[in-house]
Amino acid sequence: MRLFSGQRAWLLQRLTAVLLLVACLAGLAALIFTPGFGYAQWKAFFSDGHGATLTVVCYIAICLHAWVGARDIILDYVPATAPRLALLSLVAVLLLATSVRLALLLAAQFMR
Amino acid sequence: MHLQIYRYCPDNGLPPRMQEYRIEPEPGDRKLLDILIRIKAVDDSLSFRRSCREGICGSDAMNINGRNGLACLTPIEGLHEPVVIRPLPGLPVVRDLVVDMTLFFAHYSAIKPYLINTEPPPERERLQTPEQRECLDGLYECILCACCSTFCPSFWWNPDKFLGPAALLQAYRFIVDSRDRATAERLDYLDDVYRLYRCRTIMNCTEVCPKGLSPSHAIEQIRQALLVRSL
Ligand code: SF4
Ligand code: SF4
Ligand code: FES
8 A cells, every 4th residue: 555655645744734734823813813712712612513623634634744754753763673563553553542532522522 | 284084994803993194285285185195105004985086986975074075076275173084974884984885876776877768769869959958957967976875864764775865866867858768667666655755855965965966956856746746
């Protein structure tokens, strides 16, 4: 499978970076320019269908971006196969686990 | 002139060491290579490669005061003393300043550094327009001195798998050549996590090339060609 090899991964890393940059700037702008933006507003944002979707999209972008980045670092600095596999798996498990947790948290918002 | 030169001889079983030399430049001496040749005259155990002594053959690349360069193109005027000379980093040392370039040339031959064109050859040569010919400027001048590849951190980490800036610059030289017909195969070969995409655009290669070429620009062009092709 060439999904994460060479060019695709490189492109994915850049596209997700742009998406995340825009999302970060938008979030910052909301914080700075909306007086009294606090817990209640965040909660409303995450319970809203659009807000939650946006969060999930951004989170997927973070995961892909982090995966390519971490994989690059590991390929550079960990040449031995066994520790390399262990570290790559660790990163994958961590990213998956946090994704599941995010999904559960958001689901809980909507159950209430 | 005060120099410290890396000495290593695999035969005597001693670990590598830095040897001090003090030598006065003669009136005609301009470049560091002139000084090295003078040292060689008094201490013939010192080994280094050199041939053309004018920046054409690419054989006297070495690490001079922490920077890769050609001794024959490095002016002695203004050199910080002691001048610390080491072999090119990242390649196995054969002896003193002589490194084993096998890996470097293996990467070079892996990119098929020759025109691939199975169309029947014309009566005379395959012609190019001046514009097509211009595309090769900044690429064909490479003398394969290895200053760039051995100054590239990505090459230090994965010397066996990352092709390195010199081979990639050569790869691009044949990708842009209007007479070559193997662009697709060349790009296929380069679309690999290791071969091309270990490059992090650190730009040490461009910074250090004694011929003033820009391997990092060539690498960027290959990435662009891959991007355009995938769309
Ligand atoms: S690109 Fe420059 S530094 Fe690299 S091998 Fe060619 S001439 Fe030497
Ligand atoms: S730009 Fe790429 S090839 Fe050049 S030194 Fe940096 S990592 Fe190496
Ligand atoms: S001796 Fe030929 S490049 Fe320096």
